Amino acid sequence: MPSLIRLKKLSIIEAEELLALSRKTFFDAFAHLNRPDDMQVYARKAFTLPQIKQELSNADSEFYFALVENEIAGYIKLNFNNSQTEFQDSEAMEIERIYILQNYQGKRIGGELLDFASQTAKLKSMKYIWLGVWEHNTNAIRFYQKNGxxxxxxxxxxxxxxxxxxLLMRKQLEA
Ligand SMILES: CC(C)(COP(=O)(O)OP(=O)(O)OC[C@H]1O[C@@H](n2cnc3c(N)ncnc32)[C@H](O)[C@@H]1OP(=O)(O)O)[C@@H](O)C(=O)NCCC(=O)NCCS
Incomplete structure (x- = not known):
């Protein structure tokens, strides 16, 4: 099947666009399932321009937009080495975030981002990919299971x- 998306690797130049997208997709996905106070407290730390710029400047993290006909449809954040939020295994890659805008969900864009993540990890000779997903995010858990x-x-x-x-999930990569 031809690829629906084009990937764009992000740098500090895209900080404001990434900030807006990160905040929007996070609230779209979780605001209706959590207390507003908890969402705001978390967002005030996670989604600020200095915080996003710091993450974009980290040499052990990579961000990509998924573009569909030049429109942003979602993004993925990959962590290596010490930027991983746990384990810090130099032979592992963490997918810290993967978010698709609601209008674009269910069109295999997330699946393509996961395929890209697997290829990236293999090229860097990683042994496995891992991620954390909220136990109540059943759609995402099913999505990850379908993708290995x-x-x-x-x-x-x-x-x-x-x-x-x-829940922590992992996918072993073939040599
Ligand atoms: C989870 C997510 C990344 C999946 O990306 P996607 O592009 O929608 O998924 P795909 O189209 O590649 O795969 C769809 C499959 O995933 C599941 N799925 C998950 N969320 C879905 C949604 N909102 N709509 C349709 N299918 C969804 C279904 O099981 C579907 O299986 P099917 O192919 O048998 O219908 C995306 O829906 C999303 O951003 N959700 C909100 C944010 C989120 O939960 N992120 C993960 C945080 S850990």
Missing amino acids: FTIFSSHQFILGNDEQTD
Whole structure:
């Protein structure tokens, strides 16, 4: 099947666009399932221009927009080495974020981003990819399972003042 998307690797120049997209997709996905206070407390730390610029400047992280006919449809954030939020295994890559705008969901764009993530990790000789996903995000869990990820552990994630459980999933990469 021909690819629907074009990928654009981001630099600090795209900080404001990425900030707006990150905030929007996060609220679209989770605001209706969480307390407004918890969302705001989390967003005030995670989605500020200095924070996004710092993440974009980290040599061990990569951000990509998925573009459909030059429109932004979503993004992915990949972490290597010490920028991984856990384990910091130099043979692993973390997908810290993957978000598709609602109008573009269910069109295989997320699947293409995961394929791209696998290729990127293989090119860098990584052994596996891992990620954390909220235990109640059943759509995303099913999406990851369909794309070859399995649950191997869990950890606590603090959203504002709410302690939540994230399932940790991983996909082994063939040599
Ligand atoms: C989860 C997400 C990244 C998947 O990307 P996507 O482009 O919508 O997924 P794809 O089109 O590649 O795959 C669709 C499959 O995923 C599942 N799925 C997940 N969310 C879906 C949605 N909103 N609409 C349709 N299918 C969805 C379905 O099981 C579907 O399976 P099917 O092919 O048998 O119908 C995307 O829906 C999204 O951004 N969701 C909100 C944010 C989020 O939860 N991010 C992950 C945080 S850990």
